[in-house]
């Protein structure tokens with residue numbers, strides 16, 4: 001770790017990539033504003049989880065930084081389903097709101113599926129509405145979930161054409177694993193979704209040209225599961241105790257994986273910042289579609 005160039009060459013700098021995406025989003029927003037259109041993102045947070053509050057505040061700051069309007073709705077933890085559904089109805093009807101994000105997880109007494117499916121699919125910047133899930137799965141124009149979209153942008157930037165590559169996704173969530181698989185399939189990868197019950201997970205991972213780790217288990221994937229030269233995308237954001245302090249680590253054991261990977265995303269500074277940048281990109285896309293304007297190039301799937 002002495003030469004800065006060899007030090008950096010297999011690191012995918014998500015933070016820098018995200019800054020570039022935000023700059024491109026901001027340029028589009030500047031142009032829209034000349035036509036008196038200002039994209040607006042509404043974020044709904046129910047309850048007082050401190051991590052969620054920090055995260056929602058960051059989203060608000062970045063939304064305003066790219067010139068968009070940010071509408072933050074903080075509701076008490078005991079908010080009823082009816083009250084939340086009524087708010088979604090008002091945001092759906094509000095022409096100044098182009099994107100709606102309901103921060104997950106919701107408190108247990110609320111029906112998250114019903115809430116997500118009540119969002120106008122055209123304003124569903126998380127891409128969690130069943131209509132968008134179906135559109136993505138059938139290769140039609142959809143709103144694509146932010147985290148997989150960010151991963152795809154970094155993969156295309158690094159590798160160019162992805163066709164024919166073996167992609168292994170570890171994790172089968174609706175938020176990351178499944179939509180990531182759809183996007184990579186659409187880019188003609190040979191896609192495997194692996195998970196905690198997969199037999200010989202190590203052997204499956206070793207086949208991957210593209211390895212996406214999205215299981216939520218700190219440093220679960222060691223370097224010897226990584227095929228030499230593979231591109232590793234670490235979606236995990238795990239808070240762990242380390243000598244009395246908490247810090248963030250991914251689902252991949254970074255040091256050992258980096259030694260064999262062709263390229264790898266760090267945690268923090270990898271997928272996380274790209275997720276927020278893609279949220280802004282999706283809000284821009286939703287706004288352009290609502291206004292009947294052409295979509296921003298290079299910011300959609």
Ligand SMILES: Nc1nc(=O)c2c([nH]1)NC[C@@H]1CN(c3ccc(C(=O)N[C@@H](CCC(=O)O)C(=O)O)cc3)C=[N+]21
Pocket residue numbers: 055101102103104105126146237248267268269270271272273274275276
């Ligand atoms: N409807 C909904 N959509 C989401 O997209 C959504 C959600 N709910 N609930 C919570 C998770 C979590 N999530 C993160 C995004 C960025 C960072 C991020 O930028 N992380 C920084 C580090 C931040 C820190 O230091 O704590 C990084 O990885 O470099 C983290 C977490 C989006 N989520």
